[in-house]
Amino acid sequence: MNETAATYPSQPKPAHLGEPIVSIRGLHKYFGQNHVLRGVDLDVWQREAMMIIGRSGSGKTTLLRCTNFLDEPTEGSIEIDGLRVAADPLHSRSRSYRERIRQLRLRAGMVFQDFNLFPHMTALDNCIEAPTRVRRVPRKEAIELAERYLAKVGLIEKRNEHPARLSGGQKQRVAIARALCMQPKVLMFDEPTSALDPELVGEVLKVMEDLAHEGTTMIVVTHEMHFAREAADRVLFMEEGGIVEQGPPEQVLNDPQDQRTKQFLRRFLTPEPA
Amino acid sequence: MSVIEAAPRPILAEMASAQRRARASFRAQFVLVWAGLLGLIALLLLVTDNVDVPWIDEWAGFILGGAGITILVCVASIIFATLLAILGALGRLSKVPVIYSLASFYVSLVRGTPLLVQIFFVYFALPQVGIIIDPIPAGIIALSFNYGAYMTEIFRAGIQAVPRGQREAAEALGLPERLVMRRVVLPQATRIVIPAIGNEFIAMIKDSALVSTIGVQEVLWRAGVAGRPTLHTLQAFMIAALIYWVLTIVFSYFQERLERRMARGDR
Numbered sequence A: 001m002n003e004t005a006a007t008y009p010s011q012p013k014p015a016h017l018g019e020p021i022v023s024i025r026g027l028h029k030y031f032g033q034n035h036v037l038r039g040v041d042l043d044v045w046q047r048e049a050m051m052i053i054g055r056s057g058s059g060k061t062t063l064l065r066c067t068n069f070l071d072e073p074t075e076g077s078i079e080i081d082g083l084r085v086a087a088d089p090l091h092s093r094s095r096s097y098r099e100r101i102r103q104l105r106l107r108a109g110m111v112f113q114d115f116n117l118f119p120h121m122t123a124l125d126n127c128i129e130a131p132t133r134v135r136r137v138p139r140k141e142a143i144e145l146a147e148r149y150l151a152k153v154g155l156i157e158k159r160n161e162h163p164a165r166l167s168g169g170q171k172q173r174v175a176i177a178r179a180l181c182m183q184p185k186v187l188m189f190d191e192p193t194s195a196l197d198p199e200l201v202g203e204v205l206k207v208m209e210d211l212a213h214e215g216t217t218m219i220v221v222t223h224e225m226h227f228a229r230e231a232a233d234r235v236l237f238m239e240e241g242g243i244v245e246q247g248p249p250e251q252v253l254n255d256p257q258d259q260r261t262k263q264f265l266r267r268f269l270t271p272e273p274a
Numbered sequence B: 001m002s003v004i005e006a007a008p009r010p011i012l013a014e015m016a017s018a019q020r021r022a023r024a025s026f027r028a029q030f031v032l033v034w035a036g037l038l039g040l041i042a043l044l045l046l047v048t049d050n051v052d053v054p055w056i057d058e059w060a061g062f063i064l065g066g067a068g069i070t071i072l073v074c075v076a077s078i079i080f081a082t083l084l085a086i087l088g089a090l091g092r093l094s095k096v097p098v099i100y101s102l103a104s105f106y107v108s109l110v111r112g113t114p115l116l117v118q119i120f121f122v123y124f125a126l127p128q129v130g131i132i133i134d135p136i137p138a139g140i141i142a143l144s145f146n147y148g149a150y151m152t153e154i155f156r157a158g159i160q161a162v163p164r165g166q167r168e169a170a171e172a173l174g175l176p177e178r179l180v181m182r183r184v185v186l187p188q189a190t191r192i193v194i195p196a197i198g199n200e201f202i203a204m205i206k207d208s209a210l211v212s213t214i215g216v217q218e219v220l221w222r223a224g225v226a227g228r229p230t231l232h233t234l235q236a237f238m239i240a241a242l243i244y245w246v247l248t249i250v251f252s253y254f255q256e257r258l259e260r261r262m263a264r265g266d267r
Helices: A002-006 A060-067 A095-107 A123-133 A139-152 A168-180 A198-213 A225-231 A249-254 A259-269 B002-006 B009-047 B053-092 B097-111 B115-129 B135-161 B164-172 B177-214 B219-227 B233-264
Strands: A020-031 A034-045 A049-053 A075-080 A083-086 A108-111 A186-190 A218-221 A234-239 A242-247
Touching: A020 A060, A034 A060, A034 A242, A049 A060, A049 A225, A060 A075, A060 A186, A060 A218, A075 A095, A083 A095, A095 A108, A108 A168, A108 B164, A123 A139, A123 A168, A123 B177, A139 A168, A168 A186, A168 A198, A198 A218, A198 A225, A225 A249, A234 A249, A234 A259, A242 A249, A242 A259, B009 B233, B053 B097, B053 B135, B053 B177, B053 B219, B053 B233, B097 B135, B115 B135, B115 B177, B135 B177, B164 B177, B177 B219, B177 B233, B219 B233
Parallel strands: A049 A218, A049 A234, A108 A186, A186 A218
Antiparallel strands: A020 A034, A020 A075, A075 A083, A234 A242
């Protein structure tokens, strides 16, 4: 399974995708005795929109969080844009290792289920905090960049509002702008619409779909099957800490090969017109 | 539907005015009870033949003059105590054994000994090893260390009350640990602990009376000096108590306003 998972599956790689930008090798994660990731190998290609589906507890969120070391892998390695960091749980507090992890995180943006905007800062300040303090972008430039991305997510007029004054959907769109402002090589979304009221899901998915069509490299953990079908280059089904099946959305969602994928999708797809 | 439409408007106005009357009555009774109790105390004073108006004229200003020193000592102490508390809290949350141990030792030692002993130690004991400190700085040092230890626990709880997602979001953006703490966690923790710091400050106004024992010429010290020689102690200490009381009422008022403003703020 691992060998096939490492390469683009079955069909030839679509022409618009570039070189691999994220390479995950032999990734294992234990929480105590709980074996959550069981040897994941995965390449994500430049400009690829990859959606991870699977039932809760299958390890998809952990895979995402291990990719930027918010959860520290027990074994294996992560490479993003040429920087490879191997799991080293015994020496994870060392200063040089923390710095490598930080460099890795600069390459990967993250959008969380609960937004996690900084409540004591305005939307704009949320967006310029990391660019000015971490990337040392001059304040004026950082503001220009932030305004461009806030406009992109349709919230330029909310630039001076604090998060408490924004709806859930607006918060998540600011969070997306904040991540974009660091100009990451890959943008990761951890169930970005799961905490939203149903009527606010659409505005967030719209922004994400635009990003996908513009060629933003992204990894999305989602339960929105319809969205996956529209926006994904590749869909990946996880179960029990491993990748069970992957391929273009038409294939995985309409004609799944694995019994477990079929069973999982049946619940989602029956009520929806094909 | 027709029931809602038919709801008689007049009753709404009547309910509103009834509510207004109830509120006004509550307030009136509050003022009445307080005025009554204060009057009772004044009456008892008169009955015991302990009101010496010329004495009050002469000394009340002198005792009141100590309020400035009380406030000075408290403001200086709460500032230093806050700084100590932030360091203490970071220490108590540190994963470095030596730092954690140092912070724990500080908190344990200070919380395990009486404030009065700490004041005496700084002012009367340190001179034996050649460290001589004037009364006011000595009082500020003792109060700062004492309150710093108690407030360490407040700040620790405040830092831990900041949701974990905040730290993760900052880390995911590549902020180094130092900035995660300074820019994201501490500002939010401060918001959480400000009401508690207000309470500590009010408690400190009263505890600062203890520094009268080392000759800091604050409210209580002055009351003693004014009252004892001519046996006007009842009036002197009542004036002192009144001053502390008014000070705490005034600061409670400001604290309440600050809290309300922060609650309204941007969370």
